[in-house]
Amino acid sequence: GSDMSTSINLAVIPGDGIGQEVVAQGLKVLTAVLPQDVKLETKEYDLGAQRWHRTGETLPDAELEALGHHDAILLGAIGDPSVPSGVLERGLLLKLRFAFDHYINLRPSKLFPNTATPLAGRPEIDFVVVREGTEGPYTGNGGSLRTGTPAEVATEVSINTAYGVERVVRDAYERANARPRKKLTLVHKNNVLVYAGHMWKNIFDKVGREYPEVTTDYLHVDAATIFFVTQPERFDVIVTDNLFGDILTDLAAAVTGGIGLAASGNINPTGAFPSMFEPVHGSAPDIAGTGKADPTATILSVALLLRHLGYEAQAVRIEEAVSADLAERDGTFRSTDAIGDALATRVAG
Amino acid sequence: GSDMSTSINLAVIPGDGIGQEVVAQGLKVLTAVLPQDVKLETKEYDLGAQRWHRTGETLPDAELEALGHHDAILLGAIGDPSVPSGVLERGLLLKLRFAFDHYINLRPSKLFPNTATPLAGRPEIDFVVVREGTEGPYTGNGGSLRTGTPAEVATEVSINTAYGVERVVRDAYERANARPRKKLTLVHKNNVLVYAGHMWKNIFDKVGREYPEVTTDYLHVDAATIFFVTQPERFDVIVTDNLFGDILTDLAAAVTGGIGLAASGNINPTGAFPSMFEPVHGSAPDIAGTGKADPTATILSVALLLRHLGYEAQAVRIEEAVSADLAERDGTFRSTDAIGDALATRVAG
Ligand SMILES: CC(C)[C@H](C(=O)O)[C@@H](O)C(=O)O
Numbered sequence: 110g111s112d113m114s115t116s117i118n119l120a121v122i123p124g125d126g127i128g129q130e131v132v133a134q135g136l137k138v139l140t141a142v143l144p145q146d147v148k149l150e151t152k153e154y155d156l157g158a159q160r161w162h163r164t165g166e167t168l169p170d171a172e173l174e175a176l177g178h179h180d181a182i183l184l185g186a187i188g189d190p191s192v193p194s195g196v197l198e199r200g201l202l203l204k205l206r207f208a209f210d211h212y213i214n215l216r217p218s219k220l221f222p223n224t225a226t227p228l229a230g231r232p233e234i235d236f237v238v239v240r241e242g243t244e245g246p247y248t249g250n251g252g253s254l255r256t257g258t259p260a261e262v263a264t265e266v267s268i269n270t271a272y273g274v275e276r277v278v279r280d281a282y283e284r285a286n287a288r289p290r291k292k293l294t295l296v297h298k299n300n301v302l303v304y305a306g307h308m309w310k311n312i313f314d315k316v317g318r319e320y321p322e323v324t325t326d327y328l329h330v331d332a333a334t335i336f337f338v339t340q341p342e343r344f345d346v347i348v349t350d351n352l353f354g355d356i357l358t359d360l361a362a363a364v365t366g367g368i369g370l371a372a373s374g375n376i377n378p379t380g381a382f383p384s385m386f387e388p389v390h391g392s393a394p395d396i397a398g399t400g401k402a403d404p405t406a407t408i409l410s411v412a413l414l415l416r417h418l419g420y421e422a423q424a425v426r427i428e429e430a431v432s433a434d435l436a437e438r439d440g441t442f443r444s445t446d447a448i449g450d451a452l453a454t455r456v457a458g
Numbered sequence: 459g460s461d462m463s464t465s466i467n468l469a470v471i472p473g474d475g476i477g478q479e480v481v482a483q484g485l486k487v488l489t490a491v492l493p494q495d496v497k498l499e500t501k502e503y504d505l506g507a508q509r510w511h512r513t514g515e516t517l518p519d520a521e522l523e524a525l526g527h528h529d530a531i532l533l534g535a536i537g538d539p540s541v542p543s544g545v546l547e548r549g550l551l552l553k554l555r556f557a558f559d560h561y562i563n564l565r566p567s568k569l570f571p572n573t574a575t576p577l578a579g580r581p582e583i584d585f586v587v588v589r590e591g592t593e594g595p596y597t598g599n600g601g602s603l604r605t606g607t608p609a610e611v612a613t614e615v616s617i618n619t620a621y622g623v624e625r626v627v628r629d630a631y632e633r634a635n636a637r638p639r640k641k642l643t644l645v646h647k648n649n650v651l652v653y654a655g656h657m658w659k660n661i662f663d664k665v666g667r668e669y670p671e672v673t674t675d676y677l678h679v680d681a682a683t684i685f686f687v688t689q690p691e692r693f694d695v696i697v698t699d700n701l702f703g704d705i706l707t708d709l710a711a712a713v714t715g716g717i718g719l720a721a722s723g724n725i726n727p728t729g730a731f732p733s734m735f736e737p738v739h740g741s742a743p744d745i746a747g748t749g750k751a752d753p754t755a756t757i758l759s760v761a762l763l764l765r766h767l768g769y770e771a772q773a774v775r776i777e778e779a780v781s782a783d784l785a786e787r788d789g790t791f792r793s794t795d796a797i798g799d800a801l802a803t804r805v806a807g
């Protein structure tokens with residue numbers, strides 16, 4: 110994380126669908142929690158489906174450059190059924206993650222008291238997935254030959270470098286070492302994806318020798334999904350590749366009360382580029398504008414943002430406010446705005 | 459499937475760990491259910507960890523050739539911690555799936571009455587995953603450069619052909635069309651893996667025009683894992699790629715009462731090569747020899763084997779026996795052997 114400063118120059122990308130609505134609540138809570146003497150400047154970037162429809166642009170160079178000068182980025186959600194699948198994901202969201210070298214995709218999962226889990230018996234869940242963010246099957250490498258014909262061949266290339274794997278593995282060991290249980294699980298599929306899988310495992314073992322207090326464990330991704338629903342309490346910190354992390358964190362969100370609570374940070378720990386914070390959920394166009402979107406995931410992402418910028422006390426205030434708020438929810442409908450107001454009041458109090 | 463014949467020439471690969479034990483029960487039930495006039499010949503193949511330790515061989519050409527002359531293969535489980543990860547998986551299990559062009563990896567999921575699911579509320583679950591078996595990230599393409607050094611690069615290449623995708627998609631439509639709900643869901647990640655994902659989606663849509671009665675649906679793999687735990691009843695038939703299918707079917711097994719009940723068939727519907735039937739679970743060396751292994755997954759795999767060979771009535775008898783047996787289980791421990799005996803008695807009765 111960076112040092113605490115007396116001003117935050119934040120880029121805001123509300124994006125599509127409920128993105129607009131949840132980001133507004135995130136900013137409301139951010140404003141409420143910040144000390145008086147911290148100056149918050151925000152600049153909104155008009156990126157996403159509407160911009161693409163209007164101009165054909167996803168993320169022009171000038172805006173990428175401008176975004177790079179902020180302290181951090183708060184993003185709502187990207188994507189709309191009116192845009193061909195992949196255009197905004199690759200051209201905007203992943204472009205940002207790759208351009209700003211967000212090699213840590215941090216996704217904590219916690220089953221808060223009183224939240225609905227589909228799991229019987231309400232196991233204790235409190236783990237964090239450290240998902241690699243700049244390599245693996247997400248690089249966009251691959252192609253298609255004789256596209257659209259019966260002789261088509263399409264490939265996707267997962268690229269993994271020792272450089273990229275070691276830095277995320279090391280970050281995960283640091284996080285595990287700082288937690289009470291000090292346990293780190295590597296998830297991959299090294300019995301099938303032997304080239305990438307063995308490299309991940311070798312680096313995991315090598316770096317592990319520097320962290321003798323951390324207990325380690327390896328699971329194939331298929332087996333990991335089983336434990337997510339039968340024994341989620343066994344996990345503390347998980348480190349995994351970009352695609353496996355994508356899959357596992359949606360499952361983690363589902364078992365910890367739903368995607369409405371799942372926060373994430375796309376982090377570049379070196380500070381060379383701004384880190385970007387966003388809820389794990391998508392733009393949910395079906396409920397956009399209805400006030401049904403739960404802004405909690407975005408508000409918890411704001412907590413991750415504050416922690417990254419050095420405002421630990423404020424991050425904790427938000428997390429405690431969410432916890433207290435969830436404990437009091439009784440199933441009565443509360444609008445996006447009402448949840449945002451309630452949390453803003455709590456953190457200010 | 460092939461035509462019903464008056465003899466079955468079965469290859470048996472017990473493999474490692476509990477493989478031996480569960481296969482013995484599978485054969486017991488198979489023998490009990492077959493009509494008197496059907497001659498069952500079995501030949502056991504000594505393949506797996508012990509063979510590899512003894513001879514360094516995983517699957518010699520002569521044995522691959524010999525296996526090809528059987529009507530079908532029954533496999534227990536492959537793998538042992540004493541063998542480096544990938545050696546037996548790639549050299550034996552996947553070699554068989556690829557050599558015999560098992561392009562349909564069929565994995566039904568059903569929540570039987572009275573079985574334990576980790577899901578609260580016991581949703582109705584009865585779907586089948588049609589997992590592609592010969593392409594995707596499982597081809598073994600890829601490599602590693604400067605292996606073991608800080609400059610290592612490791613790749614995994616997912617190869618997808620219109621030929622391979624169309625045949626599995628068509629098979630899935632046929633299966634969906636034959637079921638009461640007639641619903642087919644494609645699972646992929648076409649917002650990120652755009653080359654392979656778009657090819658899958660285009661072929662899925664094209665073939666779908668020949669099945670106007672089948673309702674279709676598309677889900678990204680991450681979203682699919684959410685619905686597996688929050689709304690599994692929404693699924694009927696799922697078609698997906700080799701790796702996504704691997705992950706989803708372990709999760710499916712977990713939510714339907716555990717990996718002890720999950721059956722699978724590696725099927726070549728053309729009959730050009732023998733199809734291979736195996737439980738989804740692994741060799742579980744920790745419980746090998748203790749009598750704790752549940753042979754039900756293998757016995758249900760025998761049902762799939764019988765259905766494939768044209769013995770529909772016998773397949774149904776096994777499935778009904780399992781259903782009845784599970785309904786009467788009261789949590790008292792029953793050994794591998796006792797479960798096999800109970801099911802053999804039921805199907806013979
Ligand atoms: C929208 C999509 C590109 C993205 C991903 O796959 O990373 C999303 O699923 C996520 O997890 O943030």
Ligand SMILES: CC(C)[C@H](C(=O)O)[C@@H](O)C(=O)O
Nearest residue numbers: 300301331547551552704738
């Ligand atoms: C053992 C392994 C190679 C195999 C796979 O990945 O296909 C297993 O997980 C399965 O699902 O049959």
